[in-house]
Amino acid sequence: MTEYTVHASSIVEDGASIGAGTVIGPFCHIGPQVTLGAGSRLRSHVVIAGNTVIGENAQIFPFASIGHDPQHLKYRGEDTRLVIGRNCLIREHVTMNAGTVQGRSETTIGDDCSFFTGSHVAHDCVIERNVTMINNVMLAGHCTVGEYAIIAGGSGIHQFTRIGHHAYVGGLAAVEGDVIPFGMVLGNRAYLSGLNVIGMKRAGFNRDAVRNVRKAYRMLFSDDLTFKENLDEVQAEFPEDPLVQDLLGFVRSGGDRAICFPRHSRPG
Incomplete structure (x- = not known):
C-alpha cells in the first residue's frame, strides 16, 4: 500500500x-x-x-x-x-x-x-x-542569512552579502553591504537605521540584553573615534556580554562586502 x-x-x-x-x-x-x-x-x-x-x-x-x-x-x-x-x-x-x-x-x-x-x-x-x-x-x-532574520518585500540583496541573525531588512531596500546582527537597514542604497529591537523582544531577549546591544551600537557607530577605535572601545566595555561579542565577531570576521553604516557615520 x-x-x-x-x-x-x-x-x-x-x-x-x-x-x-x-x-x-x-x-x-x-x-x-x-x-x-x-x-x-x-x-x-x-x-x-x-x-x-x-x-x-x-x-x-x-x-x-x-x-x-x-x-x-x-x-x-x-x-x-x-x-x-x-x-x-x-x-x-x-x-x-x-x-x-x-x-x-x-x-x-x-x-x-x-x-x-x-x-x-x-x-x-x-x-x-x-x-x-x-x-x-x-x-x-x-549570500548568508542568519537565523530569525526578516527580509521585507521587494528587497534586493547583492551577491556575497551577509545578513546577521535577528536583522531586519526594510521593504524595497537595495542591500550591497553586510548587515550586522540585530541591525535594521532601509533604503536604496540600504543604510543602518538602528536595531531590530522589536525582533529582539519577540525572540525573548531580556531588557538588559537589549540595553547592552543598544549601547554597543551607539558606541560602535559614534563619529568621535575611528571605526577600529570604536571596536576596541566596545570590546573593553562589554568583554563578557555574549550578544555584543557576537556582534563584534561578525564585524571582525569580515566578508566580501563592507558592512552597512548609519547615514550619519563614516567608515574609518
Whole structure:
C-alpha cells in the first residue's frame, strides 16, 4: 500500500524518495534525484528538480520551482544540490536554485523558514533557521542569512552579502553591504537605521540584553573615534556580554562586502 498520495495528473519519476504521509496535488513534477520528507504537501503545479533534499512537513504552493540549474553562466551540468530543512513554507512562484562548483556546490536552507510569493534564493546561499523572506525578495548568489532574520518585500540583496541573525531588512531596500546582527537597514542604497529591537523582544531577549546591544551600537557607530577605535572601545566595555561579542565577531570576521553604516557615520 502506498504511504503517500499522488494526484493522477502528477509525475513522480523513478528514483525519487517520497516520505510517508506526503500529499502531491495536481500537475506536479518530481525529478528522479529528489528526496521529499514525510508529511509534506504540494498544492499543485509544483516542480522539484535536480539533486534536491527537502525535510519533513514542507508546504509548497503552486508554481514554485525548486532545485533547477543555478543561474550561473559557468554552470555545465555539474552534480550540485539544494538542501531544505524541516517545516518550511514555500509560497507561489518561489524559485530556489542548486549550488555551483565555483561556490559551495550546495544551496542550504534551515528549518522553519518562510518564503513568500515570488521570492528567489540563488545558488550557494546559506539561510539559517527561522528566516522569513517576504514577497519578491531577490537573494543573489553566495549570500548568508542568519537565523530569525526578516527580509521585507521587494528587497534586493547583492551577491556575497551577509545578513546577521535577528536583522531586519526594510521593504524595497537595495542591500550591497553586510548587515550586522540585530541591525535594521532601509533604503536604496540600504543604510543602518538602528536595531531590530522589536525582533529582539519577540525572540525573548531580556531588557538588559537589549540595553547592552543598544549601547554597543551607539558606541560602535559614534563619529568621535575611528571605526577600529570604536571596536576596541566596545570590546573593553562589554568583554563578557555574549550578544555584543557576537556582534563584534561578525564585524571582525569580515566578508566580501563592507558592512552597512548609519547615514550619519563614516567608515574609518
